[in-house]
Amino acid sequence: xxLRKYKxxxxxxxxxxxxxxxELIQNxxxxxxxxxxxxxxxxxxxxxxIFEVCQKAxxxxxxxxxxxxxxxxxxxVFVLGAFYKYENPVSDKHPHIVLVNPSDSGNLGTxxxxxxxxxxxxLVIIRPGVDLYDPKSIRSSMGALFHIRFSHFDSFEEYMExxxxxxxxxFMLKGKHYLHDxxxxxxxxxxxxxxxEATGLPDRFLDYxxxxxxxxxxxxxxxxxxxxxxxxxxxxxQHQ
Amino acid sequence: xxLRKYKxxxxxxxxxxxxxxxELIQNxxxxxxxxxxxxxxxxxxxxxxIFEVCQKAxxxxxxxxxxxxxxxxxxxVFVLGAFYKYENPVSDKHPHIVLVNPSDSGNLGTxxxxxxxxxxxxLVIIRPGVDLYDPKSIRSSMGALFHIRFSHFDSFEEYMExxxxxxxxxFMLKGKHYLHDxxxxxxxxxxxxxxxEATGLPDRFLDYxxxxxxxxxxxxxxxxxxxxxxxxxxxxxQHQ
Numbered sequence: 001x002x003l004r005k006y007k008x009x010x011x012x013x014x015x016x017x018x019x020x021x022x023e024l025i026q027n028x029x030x031x032x033x034x035x036x037x038x039x040x041x042x043x044x045x046x047x048x049x050i051f052e053v054c055q056k057a058x059x060x061x062x063x064x065x066x067x068x069x070x071x072x073x074x075x076x077v078f079v080l081g082a083f084y085k086y087e088n089p090v091s092d093k094h095p096h097i098v099l100v101n102p103s104d105s106g107n108l109g110t111x112x113x114x115x116x117x118x119x120x121x122x123l124v125i126i127r128p129g130v131d132l133y134d135p136k137s138i139r140s141s142m143g144a145l146f147h148i149r150f151s152h153f154d155s156f157e158e159y160m161e162x163x164x165x166x167x168x169x170x171f172m173l174k175g176k177h178y179l180h181d182x183x184x185x186x187x188x189x190x191x192x193x194x195x196x197e198a199t200g201l202p203d204r205f206l207d208y209x210x211x212x213x214x215x216x217x218x219x220x221x222x223x224x225x226x227x228x229x230x231x232x233x234x235x236x237x238q239h240q
Numbered sequence: 241x242x243l244r245k246y247k248x249x250x251x252x253x254x255x256x257x258x259x260x261x262x263e264l265i266q267n268x269x270x271x272x273x274x275x276x277x278x279x280x281x282x283x284x285x286x287x288x289x290i291f292e293v294c295q296k297a298x299x300x301x302x303x304x305x306x307x308x309x310x311x312x313x314x315x316x317v318f319v320l321g322a323f324y325k326y327e328n329p330v331s332d333k334h335p336h337i338v339l340v341n342p343s344d345s346g347n348l349g350t351x352x353x354x355x356x357x358x359x360x361x362x363l364v365i366i367r368p369g370v371d372l373y374d375p376k377s378i379r380s381s382m383g384a385l386f387h388i389r390f391s392h393f394d395s396f397e398e399y400m401e402x403x404x405x406x407x408x409x410x411f412m413l414k415g416k417h418y419l420h421d422x423x424x425x426x427x428x429x430x431x432x433x434x435x436x437e438a439t440g441l442p443d444r445f446l447d448y449x450x451x452x453x454x455x456x457x458x459x460x461x462x463x464x465x466x467x468x469x470x471x472x473x474x475x476x477x478q479h480q
Contacts, residue, residue: 114467117456147459180478214474216357219387227354227470230463234454234471238420 013133021081023143041078090122109140118237168209175213253373261321263383281318330362349380358477408449415453
């Protein structure tokens, strides 16, 4: 593998730092090519020495300064896991998180980490959207990406056709129901649907399933996407 | 005012961009020195032309490329509001958000915006902590900073002494009560207390008031601070 700065078209991506690399090793070892270690690496934690971890997992582990230099890392990154992208499509038995045109890899990572925290393991992205495999997304998910299933669709309508059983909840500023008024447990699998950071969901989403509003004061335009997601995920996790 | 790159010690700070500058003008006009406008500025919005807004508010407004160059703005910033720091201490009648040693200005800004969204207008920071007036904090609050009261303390104990009436809720991974089990409305003013992003609250906070845990799966170490805050603020806003 000739590791270069990440590109969307590439067949591989990489984790930056110890924590996401450990998550990669623990959850998706089959797709790992090589774990690179910077010569300045020193184990911070008695439990996890990257050389021992790789040896136990039967993974190739290489001390290689050039890789870090080539990817122009800004300090603090001493471990890097290079892996081939893999498929792990969402399940029709489980609740889904659906992000329509997400545009910020930091938000995406935080959302994935929060989703895993509340037991949601199935993520759908409606294109165009930020790249799940972008090392920035992986890093801000702190490796939680490797715990989830994910699928991409070109339109929400196409997604609904494939998962007709899923009860749809669209989170919108024009939502007809307040989140805190939703007390009934969804009857079967469901989808929590969120729009783009800047523009939210288009009005036509008002006609898909139940539209939900997280009530907030008029002093702010809207909640941050990852905050709105966190509140919704926490609420619905009590329903599972 | 000789506007230079922001320093913690400076008597002034500045807003970057139209949205936070409008919030500054609408909420704290008395502390504004000058609103600077980049020569490439063009109004995006019929409602808000910065020159008209300043004229109506009786504020000095200056087209000045040098200021933007000197602060080495990276594109996209065409409006900048220079203002003197002001005091606006928290009220003993209202609920407080208390952040113990917050270290990330992006998180701080998101927390302030979320707090305002859920009606919390009083923020306490226990030092050391990231600077509220850092233009990055202001920017990520989207100007919500100008809606709140705030105070700083050197220790949490000192804070409690000054506000003995406030019922304390500490959010901790070792918290004794689950957030979703807290159904009783706090009896009077209260404080929602959160620790540092990386280290959380020290164990001694278990003995202050009620300690609260937002239940999540063991697959993640913890929730992101601003997400945990958003969930708590949403829950307690229904109690107000």
